[in-house]
Amino acid sequence: MSDARLRRVQKEIKDCAKDKTSNIxxxxxxxxxxxxxxxxxxxxxxxxxxxxxEVDIAIPDAYPFQPVKMKFxxxxxxxxxxxxxxxICLDILKDAWSPVLTLKSTLISLQxxxxxxxxxxxxxxxxxxxxxxDRNSFNATAKHWAQAYAQAPAHKKKNEPGKxxxxxxxxGLSEENVVGFTDMGFSRDQVISILKKLNYRGNxxxxxxxxxxxxxxxx
Amino acid sequence: MSSDGDNDDFLYxxxxxxxxxxxxxxxxxxxxxxxxxxxxxEEAPQKKPYDVSWKVKTLQEIIDMQNKExxxxxxxxxxxxSSAAILLRHYVWNSEKLQEQFWNDPAQALEAAGLSPPSxxxxxxxxxxxxxxxxxxxxxxxxxxxxxxxxxxxxxxxxCWIEYLSGKIKGEGESAKIQCMESGCKRIVREEIIDDLVxxxxxxxxxxxxxxxxxxxxxxLRWCPHxxxxxxxxxxxxxxxxxxxLVPTVQxxxxxxxxxxxxxxxxxxxxxxxxxxxxxxxCADDSETANWLQANTKECSKCQSTIEKNGGCNHMTCKKCKxxxxxxxxxxxxxxxxxxxQCNRFxxxxxxxxxxxxxxxxxxxxxxxxxxxRWANHEHSAKLDAEFYQKTEKKMEQMQNSxxxxxxxxxxxxxxxxxxxxxRITLKWSYCMAFYLKRNNMTELFExxxxxxxxxxxxxxxLLEQNISDTDSIxxxxxxxxxxxxxxxxxxxxxxxxxxxxxxxxxYSAGDW
Numbered sequence: 001m002s003d004a005r006l007r008r009v010q011k012e013i014k015d016c017a018k019d020k021t022s023n024i025x026x027x028x029x030x031x032x033x034x035x036x037x038x039x040x041x042x043x044x045x046x047x048x049x050x051x052x053x054e055v056d057i058a059i060p061d062a063y064p065f066q067p068v069k070m071k072f073x074x075x076x077x078x079x080x081x082x083x084x085x086x087x088i089c090l091d092i093l094k095d096a097w098s099p100v101l102t103l104k105s106t107l108i109s110l111q112x113x114x115x116x117x118x119x120x121x122x123x124x125x126x127x128x129x130x131x132x133x134d135r136n137s138f139n140a141t142a143k144h145w146a147q148a149y150a151q152a153p154a155h156k157k158k159n160e161p162g163k164x165x166x167x168x169x170x171x172g173l174s175e176e177n178v179v180g181f182t183d184m185g186f187s188r189d190q191v192i193s194i195l196k197k198l199n200y201r202g203n204x205x206x207x208x209x210x211x212x213x214x215x216x217x218x219x
Numbered sequence: 220m221s222s223d224g225d226n227d228d229f230l231y232x233x234x235x236x237x238x239x240x241x242x243x244x245x246x247x248x249x250x251x252x253x254x255x256x257x258x259x260x261e262e263a264p265q266k267k268p269y270d271v272s273w274k275v276k277t278l279q280e281i282i283d284m285q286n287k288e289x290x291x292x293x294x295x296x297x298x299x300x301s302s303a304a305i306l307l308r309h310y311v312w313n314s315e316k317l318q319e320q321f322w323n324d325p326a327q328a329l330e331a332a333g334l335s336p337p338s339x340x341x342x343x344x345x346x347x348x349x350x351x352x353x354x355x356x357x358x359x360x361x362x363x364x365x366x367x368x369x370x371x372x373x374x375x376x377x378x379c380w381i382e383y384l385s386g387k388i389k390g391e392g393e394s395a396k397i398q399c400m401e402s403g404c405k406r407i408v409r410e411e412i413i414d415d416l417v418x419x420x421x422x423x424x425x426x427x428x429x430x431x432x433x434x435x436x437x438x439x440l441r442w443c444p445h446x447x448x449x450x451x452x453x454x455x456x457x458x459x460x461x462x463x464x465l466v467p468t469v470q471x472x473x474x475x476x477x478x479x480x481x482x483x484x485x486x487x488x489x490x491x492x493x494x495x496x497x498x499x500x501x502c503a504d505d506s507e508t509a510n511w512l513q514a515n516t517k518e519c520s521k522c523q524s525t526i527e528k529n530g531g532c533n534h535m536t537c538k539k540c541k542x543x544x545x546x547x548x549x550x551x552x553x554x555x556x557x558x559x560x561q562c563n564r565f566x567x568x569x570x571x572x573x574x575x576x577x578x579x580x581x582x583x584x585x586x587x588x589x590x591x592x593r594w595a596n597h598e599h600s601a602k603l604d605a606e607f608y609q610k611t612e613k614k615m616e617q618m619q620n621s622x623x624x625x626x627x628x629x630x631x632x633x634x635x636x637x638x639x640x641x642x643r644i645t646l647k648w649s650y651c652m653a654f655y656l657k658r659n660n661m662t663e664l665f666e667x668x669x670x671x672x673x674x675x676x677x678x679x680x681x682l683l684e685q686n687i688s689d690t691d692s693i694x695x696x697x698x699x700x701x702x703x704x705x706x707x708x709x710x711x712x713x714x715x716x717x718x719x720x721x722x723x724x725x726x727y728s729a730g731d732w
Contacts, residue, residue: 004357004359004378004379004382007357007358007359008356008357008358011358062386062390064356065382065383065386066386080532089532089534092402095536096402096403097402098400098401098402098403098404099356099375099379099383099400100355100356100373100400100401100402101402120534121532121534122532122533123532125533
């Protein structure tokens with residue numbers, strides 16, 4: 001069946017190149033047609049708008065009878081995407097895979113995942129907490145990430161920050177809160193990592209969580 | 220888990236009245252030539268209130284059981300046999316529930332089970348279009364006879380079907396729940412289609428998986444756990460909810476004991492299945508595998524299958540029973556809703572608990588070792604069974620030669636060895652029980668019984684090791700051994716009776732553990 005796999009992947013790449021309306025691209029990285037890069041623009045009316053997202057695609061031996069393996073190369077701030085590794089939690093990449101799904105349709109699904117996060121089925125728990133606790137602050141952070149990491153106009157370009165966002169903004173924290181603790185003499189990195197972990201945002205900024213942060217800092 | 224209990228109620232209600240059938244037990248017990256000829260032969264064991272009755276079935280009987288149900292449903296609901304099978308598997312072989320749902324809304328019942336509604340044709344063979352067809356999976360062109368559709372308007376070439384079905388059966392071990400290849404289509408692939416398409420070997424494996432699923436789905440059936448044994452035990456008197464009061468030890472036709480409750484491949488009386496599991500986990504703590512299992516796996520909170528999480532999110536779906544749960548708190552996923560992040564709080568608390576337990580476990584290690592050493596000692600002694608048998612057989616020959624005793628007259632020695640071995644297995648488990656038993660009056664009684672049995676076993680063991688020097692002493696030795704063996708048997712029965720009856724009368728209540 002390996003020629004069937006090759007034939008199918010080649011056809012998928014060709015079909016995708018022909019299709020100009022979907023704005024989705026699939027390209028080879030090297031000689032192998034089984035390791036590809038997919039890319040799509042961030043969906044409009046979302047914090048990801050204007051960003052350009054690249055996805056690493058690995059085609060397994062039993063494709064299309066086994067699901068394709070995908071993960072984000074571009075850093076994304078999203079409840080269902082690991083902010084560290086780019087791993088994606090999406091049903092069609094696991095149990096709900098069907099052999100009729102294609103690379104293009106899967107990339108379109110990723111695009112709509114950016115529109116509609118599923119915070120109850122999170123890949124990144126910290127991001128999901130942020131999403132549920134304070135939507136405005138989450139949107140702002142996601143936007144900062146999109147500007148910082150996703151503005152690459154073409155592929156195969158390293159993640160270079162487009163606009164300089166502060167470390168607090170990238171962590172979805174208010175500068176005021178961070179400074180409040182750094183003024184006490186704690187290091188900025190430590191404060192940011194603990195505030196992120198304890199979800200010190202929006203309604204969670206209260207005397208009780210303030211004490212929890214202090215306790216954690218003094219450990 | 221209350222919903223679980225309710226389910227059990229529903230499934231077992233009518234089977235409780237099953238009458239005890241003495242013939243079944245007789246037919247299952249090991250044919251023993253010695254017993255048949257021995258003058259001191261024991262009567263067939265009397266059924267105690269804590270014993271269960273069971274039947275041993277062959278694979279063919281299991282297949283017949285399924286076919287009988289399928290035929291029944293087939294004629295009642297007027298559907299093809301393969302549809303009846305799919306319906307029954309969907310309703311976990313509960314034909315009453317199936318009929319209720321079916322007559323309530325046939326289309327919905329069929330849909331839920333993954334079948335086409337009755338109005339639409341099941342196959343397109345008669346109205347096949349002509350021309351060429353491009354398979355959406357392999358992108359090759361085929362003429363229509365080389366393609367197949369299940370009647371859900373999703374057509375693919377047969378090569379892709381074969382590849383897909385073979386992968387599902389061989390690679391993922393799926394059987395009854397293989398769906399159409401189209402994304403989101405829930406139509407289940409019928410038996411005859413699979414048999415028709417895949418190779419003989421894979422079709423055989425498919426049917427084995429179906430039978431295994433049938434046995435696994437049925438609370439009254441269990442495979443014999445012994446290697447190379449293909450029998451299946453049927454027992455309707457030991458449902459899960461009874462396992463807090465019952466230790467359903469049964470014997471397979473292969474001659475070995477097993478526990479119907481948990482599948483343990485020997486008798487573990489008088490210890491409850493739950494406790495055996497705890498004990499085994501504890502004892503295996505030292506081994507690397509156990510450490511790995513502990514670090515990387517958890518049990519499905521519904522079917523107890525061991526699960527390794529090798530990536531992805533915390534929303535887990537058990538491959539075996541399709542139960543959806545949260546990996547962090549092991550609670551049902553459905554209850555999580557939007558409060559998913561509560562799991563983190565649970566985590567923090569359990570972190571503190573974990574540290575507490577660690578401190579406690581160091582203190583309890585000594586206590587554990589006390590019981591474990593005694594348990595392991597009996598385990599080891601029981602493993603020397605074969606040697607003990609050989610020694611005794613030699614001794615029996617010696618007695619026949621020097622003491623002018625007949626073959627029948629020396630059988631007492633073998634019976635004594637049997638009694639010792641049986642008692643040792645019980646003693647072994649009694650130490651596990653003692654480890655988990657809370658201190659109260661019942662514990663003292665239990666430990667007295669345990670001590671008496673242990674002493675009796677040691678005495679008998681000592682007598683059996685005695686040398687046979689002259690003919691005069693043989694008669695006395697024989698008398699002593701016979702008496703002591705009877706005493707061991709009696710002490711053994713007392714211990715069993717006290718504990719097993721104790722579970723039923725709730726004097727050793729589950730709360731004590």
